[in-house]
Amino acid sequence: MQQVFKLPDCIKKDAKFTFCPGCDHGVALRLLGDAIDECGVREDTIAALCVGCSVFLYDFYDIDCLECPHGRATAEATGIKRARPDKFVFTYQGDGDFAAIGFAESIYTATRGEKVTSICINNTTYGMTGGQMGPTTLLGQVTTTTPFGRSAELNGYPMKIAEHIALCDGTAFSARVSLDSVANIIKAKQAIKKACEVQIKGLGFGFVEILSSCPTNWKMTPQEAHRHIREKMIPVFPLGVFKDVTKG
Amino acid sequence: MAKTLISGNKAIAQAAFDAGCDCYFSYPITPQTAIGEYLSEIMPKANRGYVCAESEIASINMVIGAASTGEKAMTSSSSCAISLMQEGLSYAVGDQLPLVLISVMRAGPGLGYIYPSQCDYDQAVTGGGNGDYRIPVLAPSTVQECVDLTHRAFYLSQKYRNPVIVLSDGLLGQMMEPAEFVKYPYPEIDTSKWALTGAKGRAPRKIRSLEINEEKHNQNLQHIFDKYAQMEREEVLFEEHNVEDAEVLLVAFGTMGRNIKAAMNLARQKGLKVGTFRPITLFPFPNKRLSEIADKTKKIIVAEMNMGQMIKDVKVAVNGKADVVHIGRPAGAWLDETEILEAVEKELGGKYAASI
Numbered sequence: 001m002q003q004v005f006k007l008p009d010c011i012k013k014d015a016k017f018t019f020c021p022g023c024d025h026g027v028a029l030r031l032l033g034d035a036i037d038e039c040g041v042r043e044d045t046i047a048a049l050c051v052g053c054s055v056f057l058y059d060f061y062d063i064d065c066l067e068c069p070h071g072r073a074t075a076e077a078t079g080i081k082r083a084r085p086d087k088f089v090f091t092y093q094g095d096g097d098f099a100a101i102g103f104a105e106s107i108y109t110a111t112r113g114e115k116v117t118s119i120c121i122n123n124t125t126y127g128m129t130g131g132q133m134g135p136t137t138l139l140g141q142v143t144t145t146t147p148f149g150r151s152a153e154l155n156g157y158p159m160k161i162a163e164h165i166a167l168c169d170g171t172a173f174s175a176r177v178s179l180d181s182v183a184n185i186i187k188a189k190q191a192i193k194k195a196c197e198v199q200i201k202g203l204g205f206g207f208v209e210i211l212s213s214c215p216t217n218w219k220m221t222p223q224e225a226h227r228h229i230r231e232k233m234i235p236v237f238p239l240g241v242f243k244d245v246t247k248g
Numbered sequence: 249m250a251k252t253l254i255s256g257n258k259a260i261a262q263a264a265f266d267a268g269c270d271c272y273f274s275y276p277i278t279p280q281t282a283i284g285e286y287l288s289e290i291m292p293k294a295n296r297g298y299v300c301a302e303s304e305i306a307s308i309n310m311v312i313g314a315a316s317t318g319e320k321a322m323t324s325s326s327s328c329a330i331s332l333m334q335e336g337l338s339y340a341v342g343d344q345l346p347l348v349l350i351s352v353m354r355a356g357p358g359l360g361y362i363y364p365s366q367c368d369y370d371q372a373v374t375g376g377g378n379g380d381y382r383i384p385v386l387a388p389s390t391v392q393e394c395v396d397l398t399h400r401a402f403y404l405s406q407k408y409r410n411p412v413i414v415l416s417d418g419l420l421g422q423m424m425e426p427a428e429f430v431k432y433p434y435p436e437i438d439t440s441k442w443a444l445t446g447a448k449g450r451a452p453r454k455i456r457s458l459e460i461n462e463e464k465h466n467q468n469l470q471h472i473f474d475k476y477a478q479m480e481r482e483e484v485l486f487e488e489h490n491v492e493d494a495e496v497l498l499v500a501f502g503t504m505g506r507n508i509k510a511a512m513n514l515a516r517q518k519g520l521k522v523g524t525f526r527p528i529t530l531f532p533f534p535n536k537r538l539s540e541i542a543d544k545t546k547k548i549i550v551a552e553m554n555m556g557q558m559i560k561d562v563k564v565a566v567n568g569k570a571d572v573v574h575i576g577r578p579a580g581a582w583l584d585e586t587e588i589l590e591a592v593e594k595e596l597g598g599k600y601a602a603s604i
Contacts, residue, residue: 043448048313058454064444066316067456069339072309075301079313080444082297083271083321087446105309108302 008033010042015060022222024179024212025053025121029060031185032092032119035193036063039200041088048077048089050097053127057092071102074109077116088199090117095209096126099161100135106165113170113204117195120161120207122176122237123214131217135159138236143217158236162209166242172204175241178211180229184239191241203245211237251426256394256416259427260350261286263398264322267432269348271297271314271321273307275329279362279418280352283324297321304329308336308349315345316455318443320402324350326418327368328359331376337411338377341472342457344442346405346412350398353417355579363579364419366502369557372415373530380469382476384483385413385530389505391425397528403434404483408475409442415530417553419503419582476532484536485528490516491541494523496592497570499538499562500551501527504583508551511588522592530558538565547595548572551583571595 007013010033017026036042045063049055051070058065068076073091081089091098098106098120109116125143126132132145136158140149150158166174173195177188188210195206211233213225220228254262261283264272272291274284284300291298297314301307307323314321325333330351340347351372355365372385384404386397397414405412444453459465487505490512491497498508505526515522525541527534542548548570550559556574563572575591577583 044446046317046444046446055458058456062447062452064447064452065454065456066313066444067343067454067458068312069309069335072305072312072336075306075309076313076316078299078306079271079273079297079310079315079321080317081313082273082299082310083314083317083319084445087317104302105306108306112299 008037010036010061010063012060012062017060018056019053020216022213022215022225027179027185028119028121028210028212029057031189031192033061034189035196036088038193039088039196041200044086045088045090046080046084048073048080048091050091050093052094052097054092054094054097054121071097071100072105073097074102074116074118075105078109078112078114081114081116085115088196090119090196092119093121094127095120095122095124095136095161096134099159107168110165110168110171110205110207115199115202115204117199117206119192119195120209121212122161122209123212124158124233125214125217127214127217136161136237138232160237162207162242165207168205170204171243172198172206172245174207174243176209176211176237176239178229178234178239179213180211180226194244198246249428249430251428253424253426254391255282255422255424256388256391256420257282257352257422258286259391259394260324260398260414260416262429263395264348264402265290266429267399267402268320269296269322269402270319271311272323273297273299273301273310274323274325275301275304275307277326277329279354279421280324280326280350282421283350304332305336308333311347312336312340312343312345315340315347316343316444318439318445320406322348322350324352326352327354327356330368330371334375334377337375337383338379338381339457340411341381341383342379343455344409344472345455346409348398348401348405349411349413351413351415352421353415361579362418364417364503364553364582365579366417366504366553366557367579369415369501369530369552369554372413373561381472382531383411383413384479384532385415387415387502387528387530388420389502389526391420391423391427394420395427395429399432399434406437406439408479410475415502417503480532483529484532484534486534486537487526487528489524491523491525491545493521494545495521496547496549496595497541497545498522498524498549498551498588498592499526501530501558504551504553507583507585508588510585511592514585514589515592520592520596533561533565535565538562539567539569542566542569546570549591549595550574551588552576553582554578
């Protein structure tokens with residue numbers, strides 16, 4: 001019988017995801033695990049993890065992991081890669097970690113063209129601390145620190161992370177994907193794998209921003225959360241590949 | 249072996265290279281920039297890691313990343329920029345990662361200026377990062393010691409899996425003296441039992457300070473403090489002269505250690521019984537030896553290019569057995585031997601006056 005579904009080798013056989021019901025982190029971790037497996041680099045992988053819900057990756061993955069200070073994962077990934085250029089190095093961060101407190105490190109890692117891969121979960125809020133305004137919070141979005149909705153005048157605008165990263169000369173691949181539907185999950189998988197491959201080929205920085213649900217802090221059901229991604233997030237954060245040096 | 253005329257900064261850079269430093273990441277700041285300039289030339293040629301980072305926050309975290317793979321890694325910086333590294337240092341302690349930080353003090357607070365100063369003793373020795381932790385601090389007073397203590401910093405950091413600071417200053421960094429570049433004299437420490445190298449044929453490893461289990465968290469911290477206790481037993485270094493008959497003991501660290509010796513020589517020529525004591529390790533501090541000396545010597549003068557930082561550690565060591573006074577200056581010209589001698593004569597004069 002043909003096996004059509006199996007757990008990635010990256011993910012521990014006894015792993016029990018502890019994310020909130022309906023959270024897309026589990027889907028993102030599965031896709032990344034599949035990509036690492038397919039690239040055949042699991043045993044040569046070192047992950048630099050962040051602070052926030054994303055850090056729990058080390059509880060679920062069968063790989064070497066380094067816990068980093070909030071926002072510093074790409075700097076630590078740079079150090080790992082410079083010390084061991086033969087290893088596959090990735091970061092897995094939230095939008096607050098990658099694009100607020102760590103944006104300087106992130107943009108310079110891309111600019112230097114570090115041969116590492118970064119996955120950024122964009123759920124428009126700080127999930128672990130209970131739903132405060134983050135760099136990608138939508139205009140009008142109610143959070144615990146924007147009780148009247150995010151106002152451009154008061155709070156500025158949501159950041160377009162993947163577009164910023166695509167502007168860096170050292171970036172080999174930058175895309176924004178979504179986990180709101182099966183079709184988009186398949187595209188997300190392709191983008192994540194591409195972001196891994198450009199590192200392995202030594203082409204530069206590989207980056208994927210993943211629009212991801214946070215039903216708990218959005219105060220929605222999982223279905224409502226995915227509809228929210230489609231109707232409210234994608235119009236602000238368009239999906240697509242913003243840079244791909246492997247395409248002429 | 250032939251000696252080379254070289255500045256303290258460049259001596260540290262060459263010594264780090266000779267110690268096998270595999271990665272160096274830093275951001276420029278006077279008066280230590282020469283370290284990065286020197287290494288930017290020789291590290292890439294030797295196929296070792298070098299990045300001129302976008303900030304000191306980035307550079308210390310790059311060093312942590314490199315250290316997590318078991319390679320020897322270093323950064324260097326100064327005063328206000330080392331303030332930016334305190335988070336990283338705290339993480340490196342919590343993660344039990346070996347790294348070397350060269351701190352070449354300028355004069356603060358704030359941006360301050362690049363005058364000679366020892367105003368960051370407290371920053372190095374008691375730290376500014378969060379958590380209950382210590383970092384070994386080695387304080388060279390000559391360019392030769394810049395070489396020797398940089399070697400030692402790599403060794404201690406690997407032996408204890410803890411950051412180690414070499415505390416220099418702008419004066420020593422710029423000063424040129426002959427130095428001998430000896431071969432790295434310490435054994436190489438095996439990092440293969442803990443380093444992140446990819447989980448090939450072994451269980452995956454996690455390097456982290458986060459520990460949700462309270463009992464385990466306490467055990468982790470106790471282990472770190474057990475290492476500090478071992479350092480206090482095994483790693484204390486100091487230099488002393490003429491302490492046996494000293495009526496006044498001059499205590500200083502780093503470059504001021506040179507000037508108290510000059511002052512002692514002037515005093516001895518005048519027949520004044522003066523000795524000197526220079527802690528080389530600021531943590532672990534030479535408490536035991538200072539306490540022994542204080543059994544006999546009842547006047548201690550601590551000379552620092554700051555307004556009183558190491559004096560607190562001297563007082564703890566002496567524990568009330570001797571009078572401890574401070575002479576210092578916040579920044580600028582150092583205290584020369586005649587100024588220190590004046591302080592000695594004042595102390596002795598007071599004693600003699602009281603006995604009449």
